[in-house]
Amino acid sequence: MFEASGLQTDFYELTMMNGYVASGMADRRACFDLFIRSNPFQGGYALAAGLADAVRFLKEVRFAPEDLDYLKSFGFFSAEFLDRLRDFRFRGSLLAVPEGTPIFPRAPILRLEGTLLETQLVETLLLNLVNFQTLVATKAARVAGEARDGSVLEFGMRRAQGANGAFAAARAAYIGGAAATSNAYASARLDIPAKGTHAHAWVMSFSREIDAFRAYAKTFPDNCLLLVDTYDTLNSGIPNAILVGKELRAQGKELAGIRLDSGDLAYLSRQARKMLDDAGFPKAKIVASGDLDEYLIRDIREQGGRIDVYGVGTRLVTAEGDPHLTGVYKLAAIQEEGVWQPRMKLSENIIKETLPGIKQVWRVFNAEGVMEGDVIALDEEGDPRRPDGRLLGINPLAEHQRKLHHPAELQPLLEPIMKDGEVIAPQPSLEAIRARAQKQLARIDETTRRLANPHIYKVSISERLLELRNKLRSEKRPEE
């Protein structure tokens, strides 16, 4: 667990906060959106995670006396500002997409309202927490999706960013669809199933492989899964495992299975399956590990690999292929004399333009229960459907692209989580989050779930939001 210090932030948030205090703006109400700019891994979706840690931080964030001493030492923070930090609390509101919900670019997944002071401070850590866990949950969903009937174990602790990085990765991987983790600490503290048997060192610490296998079988007769690639998989490891399997059976026990950790896993798993079947062990499982990711798992499956359990480590916890998520946190509105004024960032790069105003995201499902698109509308629009039940969505990047949805089901995605600094929504269990993720992922069209070059899910905006956006665009340009 991280310390919920007010210093858990980028230094510039603190200098800006001091600026807001000095300019008499610190207590103005502001609304910030957190959203992703693009899907990771060139895929068609992301899977939201990290909210629980974000809520803990918002609830607990404080400045300790030594934190204030640290800031004071710079010499340029004002006494008034430091004084305000002394009893700083986050007293704002939070709406958020629940963890385990598929999300798409540009639609806000967190919406904060509060004073400029408090909403600015928390930017950095909210991004940190949501970016990383969402990234790993998404990777896990991709990996588990390709594993099909096989199950996925998260094995990445030794390659994660520190002990707590590994902890967060285990949690996010479980949300995304991993069935278990190798991380005993995460298992104990988060109640995630733990898995693991032995390493090469076990085999090497005996003079002979067969002695190592026999000793393991003696210790764990009911959970005997043997790593067979220390010396020679096909000529030594598997024959020795079969021998031990027969010895176990003579005692009324069954060999749980074998693990492959090197070599060509498609070829070796086919050979291993045949050797185990021929020897009378059709129920012994084949676990495989070694540089696995969603692409390699798909290839192994398509090449007739016979793997029951995939151990996925490094490439899962480091989100290989795209090790960062593009989450950003942008000012959407600010009060001037008590009236909300929408704000947007312009950019020569239209992708970096933001959407102004206080917004809600509406998810459209079709008659088959499949997600059809998200429509971002102004909060004040309420249910944005026309009286005839239809809902117009406009592509914010290409206004001529419009779609008239006829939702069979319409869900507002941003749910109230905190109000005036207090948590007002019950926090779901990790099991419930994981179950939600599995259900929701199944409602994404399979063409959008494709690993690469997926069908682009439509995230559009309402007519009123388009009008507001275009009005602000024309006011800000050409110069200011």
Added chain:
Amino acid sequence: MFEASGLQTDFYELTMMNGYVASGMADRRACFDLFIRSNPFQGGYALAAGLADAVRFLKEVRFAPEDLDYLKSFGFFSAEFLDRLRDFRFRGSLLAVPEGTPIFPRAPILRLEGTLLETQLVETLLLNLVNFQTLVATKAARVAGEARDGSVLEFGMRRAQGANGAFAAARAAYIGGAAATSNAYASARLDIPAKGTHAHAWVMSFSREIDAFRAYAKTFPDNCLLLVDTYDTLNSGIPNAILVGKELRAQGKELAGIRLDSGDLAYLSRQARKMLDDAGFPKAKIVASGDLDEYLIRDIREQGGRIDVYGVGTRLVTAEGDPHLTGVYKLAAIQEEGVWQPRMKLSENIIKETLPGIKQVWRVFNAEGVMEGDVIALDEEGDPRRPDGRLLGINPLAEHQRKLHHPAELQPLLEPIMKDGEVIAPQPSLEAIRARAQKQLARIDETTRRLANPHIYKVSISERLLELRNKLRSEKRPEE
């Protein structure tokens, strides 16, 4: 900071430990090596980091009563084993390459000696801590190397693996050569310089950019660095910054500089430099950020970019391009009836073969003080030079490749850090580690420091180690 729980490990370490207890092997002395298999980023070296956290873990690791309850709940751990964990301490020895030392593949950087029980437990977290910090320190060294006279700020908190991942990344980046961090918490707790001014949100929270700049200048007249790309860098941001610079000068203050965060940084920095110079602000600094890494920095420099300070975030803390290090932890020797028996892992893939025996690494420097190669020798060889002062190194992957070094200077790299569970070496300050890194990096030949396709630094083995390796190879093959 992470909790130094004994559960901070892969589950299979615990099952193996139980197996060692059941097999009467738990108290046999073992020696493990931690080393990297290849350099990250297709580069020529890595920079060791993470030892301080590793030492803290070894010193503090304990099993709390709830940790034992968790293990008991599985039903298959023996009472004898759980009993041993109750008063578990790491009571072994540690030798290590000091943080801030360049390292190369295959040469051990940590060497642990202790009971099989204790050395097995700590494998996972040692790998986790050393892998990640070494990876980020190496990336920082590459980035800072390309920045030349420019300085590098670590800006990556929002894209790191959680709050503690960001903390460790800030530390490692500083060791590798970053001059400061944006992470206030890491700055406060580790005494790293902090930097940062304001974000787009500052500008957007005012009606006009010029108002935002004036307010910032008023708050921080001595540290006024303005972000100029919120609306239009060349037509609005820089002219407004110059205007505020003139207003500051009228009060006897100087504009510190500007920051660019989007667009083509080579082009914009040249334009910005010219505009600032023409307006009479030749000393105003240009800070740039936005998807920077060592390659982009080199290109910008070669294209005449005029950047004084590079803010490097995402690609530094996530080690973009190679988000994991290949550190492994392998059994090198084990005692049988009080006598050390060397051990090695064979593999069809020769790269995965390990080096047997208790070893020391000797670093050869030539007469110019440049690193010439590392020679791995058996510990019992002591100083492995021949009587004539020469030292033969043999390529372990190609025995016919031999080099007779004539070292001008020879250093044993593995230094005693812990003995019988106690820390026996003073821990250097972060400043000292960083200074060591800068000095040592300069002693790597520049052809080995090249970003890609570098000259391969020679890591060889002594004749006696070669003999031992080949003897074990022939004993283990073909079958067992």
